[in-house]
Amino acid sequence: MNPSHPATKNASNIIPLPKHPKVLLKLPFAPSESALSPKRGLHKATLIKTATVVLEIPGRVCPVSTFTFRLDGYPALNLADHIHLDRGDTIKLYLQGEKGSWTFKSYSPTDTSRPGEIDITVKLYPDGQNANMLKTLKVGQDHIYMAGPWKCKQRLPCSHAYLIAFGIGITEIYPVAKQLVKDGIPTTILYINRYREDVCYRNELDEMSRDKKLLFRVMYMYSREDDGVSSLASNEFSGRLDSATILQEVLGLKESGADEKASTTSTSSKNLLPPRFLAIGSKPMMRKAWNCLDDLGYSRSQHELLQSL
Structure with a gap:
């Protein structure tokens, strides 16, 4: 997830859906779609803040953290117009490993009230692939990709x-x-x-x-x-x-x-x-x-x- 990684160095704000064996939806880029839409591909989002929600108790309780991302290219976008938390809308976070392979998982955002920003609250299981990748992200430097909402x-x-x-x-x-x-x-x-x-x-x-x-x-x-x-x-x-x-x-x-x-x-x-x-x-x-x-x-x-x- 380092921006200097060859696979991400020249990443744009929106890229096509990756050719991942588990990605069933492979739709073409559609400029006519609303700003936040799976049909536009994956949206780049930079980590701008983290906060601890539940403290870790080794051997008993896994920590929970909130990751705040900025949707690059859309600083004034009202995400609440696209993602309806009161109806259980979910998005997918896509992360790219050091070897170029993609992993993704669905999450329920926890806050979309600030323009251009989105909060994702995650339980950081020690054996969780996405959790371990999220933990390595550096605030203000690293980014992930996201798409959604899914299954409205x-x-x-x-x-x-x-x-x-x-x-x-x-x-x-x-x-x-x-x-x-x-x-x-x-x-x-x-x-x-x-x-x-x-x-x-x-x-x-x-x-x-x-x-x-x-x-x-x-x-x-x-x-x-x-x-x-x-x-x-x-x-x-x-x-x-x-x-x-x-x-x-x-x-x-x-x-x-x-x-x-x-x-x-x-x-x-x-x-x-x-x-x-x-x-x-x-x-x-x-x-x-x-x-x-x-x-x-x-x-x-x-x-x-x-x-x-």
Whole structure:
């Protein structure tokens, strides 16, 4: 990622999508597209700041950092017009190794409010290829490439939104929750980590829970916390999301969508909106969450909060 590297020395602000075996979308450069679009190729973005969100605890907690990039060539671009955090939009970061090979990964931006800048918050796993490459970037000197947004989504109407965040998945869940509460929709977050120290945005989540207590609540679950149950707060739980019963107890869900079944026999309740759900994390964790929800009668096809356009 050194600018003097032969592969990046003469890089322009926009380059074609690399011929990577995992890159399925290979569209030609399209000048008529909006400034930030995958159809324009990859956009050069220079690292301008880093900040620590979660401190590392060796052998226990991986650090979390926010990387702020400047989209080169578009200093006044309002990225919020293109990337909708409240609908779970994601972008891909493309990094080029020393041998010229490309690696890429999808991320949920955490801030697009400043013109021409974008924040990406990343959990820096010791064996993470992208994480290790991001850690080597030098502020003000090195750059990456990005493209997006990908898989733009719409939010479906609901009576109550239940958001399940696994680990760093909170970066996508949090802005969705803020918009739901702003729109007056009752919202519950179940935020699952290994340890207390893994939690990101605790102050912000707890503050929103206090200020918007009629609309918002947050529940924390720790899968490896070894403290006694008596030391946990009323909205903290020790355990794993490994059964529908656990999910039902923590979130207080009604089984099998009883309200919706009742609506089929009551003309006055036909317009009742269903509860909807969103689970963000690794694919196995998301699959586990939806399996539990399906056991309670909430299928993903009918109850997912955000669906692709």
